[in-house]
Amino acid sequence: MTIAPEKTDTQVQLRLGGEWLALCSLSLLTPGRGVAALLPDGRQVAVFLGRDGRSYAIDNRDPFSGAQVLSRGLVGSSAGRPFVASPLLKQRFDLASGDCLDDESVSVTSYEVRLGTDLAVDSGSAA
Amino acid sequence: MPAMPTPAIVVVGHGMVGQRFLEALAERGVAERARIVVLCEEPRAAYDRVQLTSYFSGRTPDDLSLVEGDFMERHGIELHLDDPAETIDRAARTVTSRAGRTFTYDTLVLATGSYPFVPPVPNKDAAGCFVYRTIEDLLAIEEYAKTATTGAVVGGGLLGLEAAGALKGLGLKTHIVEFAPRLMPVQVDDGGGAALLKTIERMGLTVHTGTGTQEVTVDESGAVNGMALSDGSVLATDLVVFSAGVRPRDQLARDAGLAVGGRGGIVVDDQCRTSDPAVFAIGECALASDGRVYGLVAPGYEMAETAAAALEGSLEGDVKSFTGADMSTKLKLLGVDVASFGDAHGAADGCLDVVYSDSRSGVYKKLVIGPDGELLGGVLVGDADSYGMLRPLTGSVPPISPEQLVLPAGLGAPVALGPSSLPDDAVICSCHNVTKGTIRGAVTEHSCTTVPEVKKCTKAGTGCGSCVKVLGQLVNAELEASGVEVDKGLCGCFGQTRQELYEIVRALRITSYAALLDSHGREAAKGGNGCEICKPTVGSIIASLAPTIGADGYVLEGEQAALQDTNDHFLANMQKNGSYSIVPRIPGGEITPEKLIVIGEVARDYGLYTKITGGQRIDLFGARVDQLPQIWARLVDAGFESGHAYGKALRTVKSCVGQTWCRYGVQDSVKMAIDLELRYRGLRSPHKLKSAVSGCQRECAEAQSKDFGVIATANGWNLYVGGNGGATPRHADLLAQDLSDAELVRLIDRFLMFYIRTADRLERTSTWLERIDGGLGHVRDVVVHDSLGICAELEALMADHVAGYRDEWAETINDPERLRRFVSFVNAPEVPDPTVKFVPERDQVKPDLPVLQIRTLEGTAAR
Ligand code: SRM
Ligand SMILES: Cc1cc2nc3c(=O)[nH]c(=O)nc-3n(C[C@H](O)[C@H](O)[C@H](O)COP(=O)(O)OP(=O)(O)OC[C@H]3O[C@@H](n4cnc5c(N)ncnc54)[C@H](O)[C@@H]3O)c2cc1C
Ligand code: SF4
Ligand code: FES
Numbered sequence: 001m002t003i004a005p006e007k008t009d010t011q012v013q014l015r016l017g018g019e020w021l022a023l024c025s026l027s028l029l030t031p032g033r034g035v036a037a038l039l040p041d042g043r044q045v046a047v048f049l050g051r052d053g054r055s056y057a058i059d060n061r062d063p064f065s066g067a068q069v070l071s072r073g074l075v076g077s078s079a080g081r082p083f084v085a086s087p088l089l090k091q092r093f094d095l096a097s098g099d100c101l102d103d104e105s106v107s108v109t110s111y112e113v114r115l116g117t118d119l120a121v122d123s124g125s126a127a
Numbered sequence: 128m129p130a131m132p133t134p135a136i137v138v139v140g141h142g143m144v145g146q147r148f149l150e151a152l153a154e155r156g157v158a159e160r161a162r163i164v165v166l167c168e169e170p171r172a173a174y175d176r177v178q179l180t181s182y183f184s185g186r187t188p189d190d191l192s193l194v195e196g197d198f199m200e201r202h203g204i205e206l207h208l209d210d211p212a213e214t215i216d217r218a219a220r221t222v223t224s225r226a227g228r229t230f231t232y233d234t235l236v237l238a239t240g241s242y243p244f245v246p247p248v249p250n251k252d253a254a255g256c257f258v259y260r261t262i263e264d265l266l267a268i269e270e271y272a273k274t275a276t277t278g279a280v281v282g283g284g285l286l287g288l289e290a291a292g293a294l295k296g297l298g299l300k301t302h303i304v305e306f307a308p309r310l311m312p313v314q315v316d317d318g319g320g321a322a323l324l325k326t327i328e329r330m331g332l333t334v335h336t337g338t339g340t341q342e343v344t345v346d347e348s349g350a351v352n353g354m355a356l357s358d359g360s361v362l363a364t365d366l367v368v369f370s371a372g373v374r375p376r377d378q379l380a381r382d383a384g385l386a387v388g389g390r391g392g393i394v395v396d397d398q399c400r401t402s403d404p405a406v407f408a409i410g411e412c413a414l415a416s417d418g419r420v421y422g423l424v425a426p427g428y429e430m431a432e433t434a435a436a437a438l439e440g441s442l443e444g445d446v447k448s449f450t451g452a453d454m455s456t457k458l459k460l461l462g463v464d465v466a467s468f469g470d471a472h473g474a475a476d477g478c479l480d481v482v483y484s485d486s487r488s489g490v491y492k493k494l495v496i497g498p499d500g501e502l503l504g505g506v507l508v509g510d511a512d513s514y515g516m517l518r519p520l521t522g523s524v525p526p527i528s529p530e531q532l533v534l535p536a537g538l539g540a541p542v543a544l545g546p547s548s549l550p551d552d553a554v555i556c557s558c559h560n561v562t563k564g565t566i567r568g569a570v571t572e573h574s575c576t577t578v579p580e581v582k583k584c585t586k587a588g589t590g591c592g593s594c595v596k597v598l599g600q601l602v603n604a605e606l607e608a609s610g611v612e613v614d615k616g617l618c619g620c621f622g623q624t625r626q627e628l629y630e631i632v633r634a635l636r637i638t639s640y641a642a643l644l645d646s647h648g649r650e651a652a653k654g655g656n657g658c659e660i661c662k663p664t665v666g667s668i669i670a671s672l673a674p675t676i677g678a679d680g681y682v683l684e685g686e687q688a689a690l691q692d693t694n695d696h697f698l699a700n701m702q703k704n705g706s707y708s709i710v711p712r713i714p715g716g717e718i719t720p721e722k723l724i725v726i727g728e729v730a731r732d733y734g735l736y737t738k739i740t741g742g743q744r745i746d747l748f749g750a751r752v753d754q755l756p757q758i759w760a761r762l763v764d765a766g767f768e769s770g771h772a773y774g775k776a777l778r779t780v781k782s783c784v785g786q787t788w789c790r791y792g793v794q795d796s797v798k799m800a801i802d803l804e805l806r807y808r809g810l811r812s813p814h815k816l817k818s819a820v821s822g823c824q825r826e827c828a829e830a831q832s833k834d835f836g837v838i839a840t841a842n843g844w845n846l847y848v849g850g851n852g853g854a855t856p857r858h859a860d861l862l863a864q865d866l867s868d869a870e871l872v873r874l875i876d877r878f879l880m881f882y883i884r885t886a887d888r889l890e891r892t893s894t895w896l897e898r899i900d901g902g903l904g905h906v907r908d909v910v911v912h913d914s915l916g917i918c919a920e921l922e923a924l925m926a927d928h929v930a931g932y933r934d935e936w937a938e939t940i941n942d943p944e945r946l947r948r949f950v951s952f953v954n955a956p957e958v959p960d961p962t963v964k965f966v967p968e969r970d971q972v973k974p975d976l977p978v979l980q981i982r983t984l985e986g987t988a989a990r
Contacts, residue, residue, distance in 0.1 A: 023953065023954050024953045024954050028947070028953055030688055030689050030948075031686075031689060032656060032657075032662075032686075032689030032690075033688065033689045033696070035948075035952075035953040036951060036952050036953065036960075037952055037953050037954045037955075038951075038952040038954060038955045038958060042961075044952070044960075044962075047953070050656055051641065051654075051655070051656050052654075065703060066976060067703065067704050067705040067962070067976075068705055068960060068962045068963075069693075069701065069705045072693045072696065072697070072701070072705075073659075073693060074658075074659040074662055074663070074692065074693065075656050075689070076620075076655075076656050076657055076658035076659050076662065077620075077652070077655035077656040077657065077658065078619070078658070080651075080655065082656050085659040087692075087693030087694075087701055088701065088703065090659070092659075
């Protein structure tokens, strides 16, 4: 997959409270897979790029195992909605809402994400 | 109520029918109300005599046992092994055994079976002469054959051909001597016999029909060295197996004054009672009320049921009767299908034959049709697929013309006859007398949804197995009729099976998952992200075919990276706290001290937990994702490569130390294991693949529990396939014997590629072999005899794989682009994940995990 040159400067930005935070360059994401990012307060988010070019972010912590691994799961679609399947015990989470598709009583935080160009990328030194 | 005295039942003979009788008593609750004593002449409890020959293809005596677990204890049955009944005192109602035990009976049941008839030729008892009836006979033949090169079987009937097949399998040059003018004179007619002869001769056996045996000749030591035949010739042979028919074992009954038939057999009535109402006789020792002695197991089982019902009746009410049985048989003899059913010889008045015969391909089919067009019986040789359908139609007018019924598929036969055309009372399983109605009921009333469930519920298909195909068709038809949609699609995204997707990818050379989904996915899934089932499956198909279809062989290249399971994505196995394990390949389990030291140093420097695995190699646990490239750089530098512990790919080829060191070894098992491991490393497949090579029959490498296992013989290698450990262990089946190195490798190439081509997702070779139509026989036909003409192609696919192999880890650490993914955080590549923590345990480390109640998602856990 080659990314068009004009896109390489595009950033993935995440909304934290009222602020937008730049996470990384879009070119670091592979469609259909995720990466983990560290937030200034030490929390971890899992950021995904769908096949349609849309990006998503949810909490990286798998509530079933307690491990920070959701970013490393496989992405799929169920009834048109994208999800990630935890790499440990395979429960699926809706990428947009954070709801667990296999256990209604469980959900993880979901974050608003956008693609932009104007922010300085946080180096993560906050951790 | 006054206490009733417990009735005593004594059973003489614990063979197939005797055991079935005990089960019938247990099912009827009689076992709980009576004292049951069983006298068994053989040193082991009842076993599957019908499958006796499968001992030579790797089934152990234990596998053949017919007695389930604690059956005897559970029902309070006393079984005396190795202690035959010697005398019966009918007046006192006692039986005395060889060991001198005496038992009193209220009811005596004789189930003594038959003995092999040995013609009274000179030297018939010489060393090297055998019969073929018990496991002990087989063990003796096997032992003697070690020093023999030629074997001869006297008798070309059903059992004779089985015995001949066994001798051939033991590596002997084999002759069959049959007095009648054709093989299997009882079951087939002249035409069928001729077709059979062609095929058997083509396999390299020598057949002498119309020839009698006049004398066994012996050398100075008294051991067999030949046979003088009725045509004046002498046949040199080291070993003779007599298989000239069986005779009912009725001596005990004769001595006790019970009525026996003129040509043998204990006379019984419709209820299987002998001339003494307190004594029953069942199975091959009985002369049934229709004047026949039945040498097959199905009628014996029916007698067992009848006698049990009569016994229960004498305690309660309700009777059943046995007035004769069907002599239908379907067998696979030396790999040839042979079936006969009903009036196979056309004995009825006014009947006509419809015959199809092609001696070139060894196919012969004859149907016997009555004056009103009803099917009376038939003979099928070489292709007996239609047996399961034809036998239940016996007695009725078939829905399509008999001419069409005998034509092979594709030669003008327009409609295949489906099981839907059978009436409900048609007997589908003749071994257990199960009708189509009962099978339908299992689906509609007992909500069975799979063939194994229906087998368990009805017993159908658990005898000789010849009805299983029709059973499968019936179950599917019934499920469809009751509205259960049998969707064979891989997942919600694809309506095709894995095998169909494999063929599509191969034929159209599709190298992209997205292209496959958009062109061949279900409508609703097109354009989407796919799912966690089809992505790795398609990723694996593309990887297996990469060199052939022109895809990149590196599994993390471009779009392929997004398809891989998490473990493949990082070329390591994720552990419960998000850390990874590292398993370098150690081919055949052989490793130099230098390499061992490198592993030790790496583990020490990175604080990794180190363990010897069950696969003869070393696993290093607890690496963070960002440490993987550094650790692998050191391992690759020392000459290690990926062990693919993360992939659905070849894992290990275990070895035993073999000929080089072990006093018993007959081949170099370590070298062969290393060669095989290096040849198939990196091969992506529907599930993981494991193998092992043992240096001799002692089997220290446990090859028979592997997907493909190799055991050394004095003449080369035996190849076993379809073994499995895990939750549902399965012993591997013998695929071929005494192969040279080159033959072995070629056969494994074909086997693996055929499996990769046709198996379902996550289907180990063991389940695949059980599921695939025709089972082991079919797989052997395809990969050994090239029946589909695809072997050259399978070999070419493997050659492509071998030529295209590259170590994934070496490729990864040498490419900065590829290394970019090995970070804990995309926005902080230098920061290690602080949540991956460890605590000490037995001088090493273990994951430090938050205490959580782990809920597993049923069915998908731990893959
Ligand atoms: C490490 C090891 C246990 C050990 O400490 O010894 C092990 C560890 C795992 N086994 Fe195993 N198996 C290990 C030898 C075996 C063996 C013994 C053997 O290979 O001789 C068996 C039985 C033989 C067989 O496969 O038929 C075995 C039968 C299984 C099964 C059941 C397979 C089946 O067909 O029923 C699974 C589950 C699966 O694959 O679906 C499994 C799955 C696993 C997984 C992959 C479970 C998981 O998803 O986390 C474990 C991965 C460990 C890791 O992270 O590296 N493991 N596992 C062994 C690694 C051998 C190696 O060097 O590669
Ligand atoms: C190699 C082979 C292949 C066969 N293939 C088929 C097939 O494909 N289809 C089919 O329908 N049939 C087949 N048969 C026949 C089938 O095995 C028999 O019909 C069946 O075993 C009969 O069961 P039975 O219990 O009557 O006799 P058996 O199974 O022979 O059992 C009788 C038992 O009684 C014991 N016994 C005898 N006398 C005494 C005594 N005085 N005290 C204590 N115990 C005693 C014997 O040792 C024996 O263990 C095959 C047989 C052989 C040998
Ligand atoms: S299988 Fe045979 S050769 Fe190998 S170690 Fe065991 S006894 Fe020795
Ligand atoms: S006919 Fe033998 S198992 Fe069904």
